[in-house]
Amino acid sequence: MIVDQAPYSLRQALKTGLTVGIPVIFLLGLFVVPVVNILSRGLQVGGELDLSPVIDVIKSESLRKIIAFTFVQATISTLLTVIVGIPGAYVLYRYRFTGRGLVRALVTVPFVLPTMVVASAFLALGVKTSFGAILVAHIFFNYAVVVRTVGGLWAHLDHRTELAAQVLGASKIKTFVHITLPALRPAILAAGAICFLFTFTSFGIILILGGPSRATLETEIYRQTAQLLDFKTAAGLSVVQLIAVTGVLLITSRLITRQNIALGLVPADRTPRVRTRQQRLLLLSNLSFMALLLGLPMATLVIRSFSTPTGFGLAYYRALGTLRADSVLFVPPVEAIKNSIVIAVISAVIAVTVGGLAAHAIIRYGQALNTALTIPLGVSAVTVGFGFLITFDTAPFNFRSSWLLLPFAHALIAIPFVVRAITPILSSIDPRLREVAETLGANPLQVWREVDLPISARAYLVGAGFAIAISLGEFGATAFLARPDRPTLPVVIARLLSQPGELNFGAALAASSVLMVLVAGAIFAIERARVGSVGTF
């Protein structure tokens, strides 16, 4: 092993190369180069950079309106999601009650459901296309982001700080505002940033639930690229989108790092059981909210997947296996599930590997890499998808139509979540633990395996769970890739939805229900997994 013989500086260089280099190469190859390639189609005239499309976009009144609306809806959606998510995080991560794991898993399911399925559930519930419908749907999708991120930190906050404040005479509300909220700020900001990116680039929700007169940067970029083939306008819009997204990320990242207060973190196991009336009331009201906002649309889907013209039954599930069974594109449902799982697992392995390395690099070299890895979340899927097409078109990188592109594209989306899951735990590991291990004869790889991995295993697992869930439900990016006939569940659902006939629709609902169970199962399993017992944090 080279690492064994190399002098100190070279070993450091190798470590840096590995932890920084691989994520950077990944990002360059799968994001920067494709996006630059596709943008240059609109921003290049005779080999020269031409920024006039950007100026044209800013000059156009209708496009300015679209930009403004994009910001407004994303900001309001984010604020609302954070506001309703914080109490949700509290009850799901500060209280212990029977069935908590299941609720946590179920709450996460909406995050990865295909938009079209959810939108149809909302429409079926009588929600009319409107600005309000956009907001409600955005909360539905992003609730889990806030609950999981904020809850993850909250669970480890030392409750005694709050008690101390109360002993000093602070009311419960004052304690929350002055003690708890500042402590949670990094998590709230991080979750808010993610919510903002998702709602800023929201596509299906805007189209289906917003009604036809509402357009955002994302829908307009899609229209200009995929329908009108106007690369100039699309590039101008994409540049605006990139600047906005990068700006928001830089600001939040600064706000997060500025508050670099060491928090007294404790193991999460010490969360109290629900005892007082007040606690029960808080728990109940939050659970009811979740049931109404998240549970009802999902339940509607599931119930309708069983409601056939001849009564309650499995006809739609059977149809999944028989409908168009003679078509070359038909895959038995089991096969589609298998495709989905294989792709999800591969993308999770990629995301955890790259994200894990990146987490090490971020701890050492700062947040810039984290910001860079998050930017893809805020860039139009059609831009990245079309960028892939013209980037991976020559040997030996001609894999633009290979099914392997899918897990890589999914990993690109999942990596920011993996990084966010792993970094806090890694940075809480006393660096001297690694040094002690080294002096005891552990080489760098063994140090990672014996110290970093066991302590952060749960975080890795949580990251992998997120990656799997994201990949299972992903359709936005998938839709713009040239896909060989190896459909995942969301692709099957989209195909079923695109044809008339109640059997098609019913089978789509059945497939969606299967997808929900799959996602919930994956997350539930990960919530329950106990890898190692981490005494201290």
Added chain:
Amino acid sequence: MDPVLSVQGVTVRFGDHLALNQADLSLAANETLAVLGPSGSGKSTLLRAIAGLEPLAAGRIESLGVDLASFPTHRRGLGLMFQDATLFPHRDVLGNVMFGLTMKGEKRGQSIGRAQAALELVGMEKFADRSVSDLSGGEAQRVALARALAPEPKLLMLDEPFGALDRPRREELNEELRSLCQRLPTAVLLVTHDHTEAFALGDRVMVLREGKVEQTATPTDLWRNPASPFVAEFLGWNVTHDAHGRVAAIRPDSITLTCELATDQERATVVARTFRKNHWRIRVETASRQILEVEIANSNSDRTLGAGGEGLAIGQSVGVVIDPGAAISFSELPLKP
């Protein structure tokens, strides 16, 4: 035979700051060297440099005649122990102690035996199955010591090993450590800011100041002959500066205070006094505005002061007698008492 450790002209830089400046030391097998210095003097950096955890800007570190430059930390065969135990939270006590043996590739059965033996050395054999989060501070340090000793390193490095413990626990463990060091063939490099601890444990003591070695000597030599005002002051000597810029050091136990004031005696006023079991520590201010720390043994206090240390009141005038043999001048001109 080549020394177990030889450090020659080692320099470590943190940016512009020289954390370690041309440090030299040599350590034989079965020898204990205590590195003494205030915080920021580069003690820990020295340990980390030897362990290969800090890159050298200059200099050479050898073990048994072999240059360690091409040996990364994990192949240097060292034991290292920090102030707080830094035990692996995901392993139990035995698992912690076995770590180094496992890394060596030793068979499980064999390493269990050796780990248990190491635990016995530190009196922790009954704790093998415990989770490390259940241990008290002292117990955790014992386990950490056993963990460092288990792979039988040629060199054991201790960074303020018991600094985080309360005094009685610290003294107890120092005692045990001392007898352990004598029994084991291991060379020990100990870092501390406490000279009592350094004197108690070190065969030799090395004093560091701002990254530079000030002096290396046996405890008695060091105590008797500090090589610089810094060392003298750090050891608790009285360092005086007179009007001519002359610097001198006076050992606190070599000063006698008298109640009868002879005319040729220097006079002083008592400023503070502290009872220290076997002696009193008295702070006086001389007429020439020098502050002196004086130790007066309890046994002979009667003779010199009549009523003993207790008899001294704050603000009282006393005469000062200095034993010329216990005073050192760091200037060319001889010191006038």
Added chain:
Amino acid sequence: MKRLALLLAATLITSGTYAASYQKSSSAAEEKTITLVTHDSFSISKSTLKSFTQKTEIRVRLLLSGDAAVALNQTILTKDQPLGDALYGIDNTFLSRGLSANLFIPYRSPALSTVGEEFKTGEDYRVTPIDYSDVCINFDKNWFADRNLAVPQTWNDLIERKYKNLLVVENPATSSPGLAFVLATIKHFGDSQWRQYWKKLRKNGVQVTDGWESAYNGVFSAGAGNGDRPLVVSYASSPAAAVYYSDPQLDASPVGTMLDSCFRQTEYVGILRGTKHQAEAKKLVDFMLTRKFQEDIPLQMFVFPVRNDVELPPVFKNFAEVAPDPQAISSSRIEKNREKWIADWTETVLR
């Protein structure tokens, strides 16, 4: 720890074998595999495709990418390094774009003789027509019957008071049938009048959705979502699909078609310039015009075959109608005016 390593190893092995199996299947007959780029709605039966491979020893690899517009635009974007050997699914609303991008090489299939003249483009055979469909207004038969209301028959019926708030259409900016329907009104009312007509439709409460799925599955009262509007822009074949995709099978279709409101979309296949498998691609084009393929089209894609001498399946014969006099606009005129028309429509209907 070990368990985690095992899991990782298992994953790598699975994905490895998965990749290997895929590699094997594609490399076994490498020189004889051609790639057909198409849209997500493409389908054909296994036996049909198999018969092609058996006869010609050419394997067909399908590459699906989005809707017809996305598939076309991706093909244009990659024309220097083509994604495949042929593109299927370009229709008359987009044909001109594909032709001016010089995507296709001319090929006059001998099988063209079986195709009606109305489908041929007269464009030096750079594309070959394969199927067509009529975008029309569908109506919910039961809804009108329950209310004893006559089903609207003509364009002008749709702006009558009694049909207020009954129609749902798709946004032409984001939906292909939506655009087709707007084109039908442009053809029928002419450049000067069509916006007037839409103004009246708007006054009569026309609802606009982003795409066909939301309109048909969400808003249409005879669609799966049991919506509240009995008139929807869909296809002349939708009534047949409504019967075919029902369980238990319906005797009559709940959906009817307003045959005066139709716009015809014809789908073409073209051989991509730069293909290294020209001969094989030509064989595929020929095959797509064979009776076997053409007969397979209706139940796979719910569109009509361009050959008029093939037997239609019963469900098509009984429930799908063909517009006697569909509207049509030349492809070049569509391409030239598309953006402006969409902008005008948006201005008229949505602002």
